[in-house]
Amino acid sequence: MTDEQPTPDGVLRLINGYWATGVVGAAACHSLFTHLEDGAGTAAELAERAGIAPRGAQTLLDGLVGVGLVELSEGRYRNTPEASRYLVDGKPTSLSGFARLKLKHMGGLAALPDVVRAGGPVRNATTEVADNPHWEEIVPAIAAQSVPAAGIAAEVLGLADAGAVAILDVGGGSGVYSANWLAANPAARSTQLDWEPINVIARRLLAERGLADRFTTVAGDFHTTDFGTAEYDIALYSHIAHQESPEDNIAVFSRLREALKPGGALVVCDYVVDDDRGGPALPLIFAAEMLLKSARGGTWRRSDYHDWLVKAGFTTVSFHSAPPATLVIAR
């Protein structure tokens, strides 16, 4: 009988997880995935196209093979399908800006031991502050994450054939949902409520896509700005609930119920965890980000969303997978 012990490999990978953040972020900074996609296949070719040292190019390639984002075949490197879809600059699904941003955030995690002792941010919380430059950096970088979820939500709602619907996007950020939904339905109109510097970013995106005439913005704090009464067919609250307390989420959901026409749908998109907090992995780990950055946020359970939405006056609640997020649709 063998007494097999686990190797330390997995634990060492986790302890050194910042190596992966560094390698992927540095490769994104130098557009390595884009050069690979364009046909560069050796360290020398990449070094020349990216304007980096050959030793640096080889080191990044080794790291990228190590983390499973680049493959090596007969002496030439190429993106895996995952890297090709999610890390090449300019693709609508590209997360390369997010990879660059996370390089800058890495150091902030050193505060986590103090943050868990205190039960919340030890420096300034970032999520509650009006016109915080944090948002201007983050919203373009996370826009691509919402593209698949926006598509899934559009399917579930039957948006393309829904006619002249009015949409309210609370904390719409880059405007990525409005851009995708207005493109899918030429009769729809959308209003985004966010801080003004963020609305500027969204208006730019909608104008670039030729959709500006059906897109309006309202500047303000969604805790206090009036949403109106029975004005909208669809309301959206994407990646906001995790920064808010349960009480604040119930208050916003109640006001959104009022703002929706009878039968209208509220779409919530977020990192939702199972009721026993046993999974999924990424939403569970994301809770640390909210402890670090928000006064009362967290990753909430399915049952939390269900209870809050019922308390807010919604009668049907359904959950739809949009990995790594979940869409919650309430009417």
Ligand SMILES: C[S@@+](CC[C@H](N)C(=O)[O-])C[C@H]1O[C@@H](n2cnc3c(N)ncnc32)[C@H](O)[C@@H]1O
């Ligand atoms: C994580 S981003 C989500 C953006 C977008 N909904 C998405 O899913 O891609 C959060 C957004 O909420 C906005 N926001 C946060 N707190 C806010 C508040 N109190 N009032 C208005 N907007 C707020 C931020 O400016 C940012 O655009």
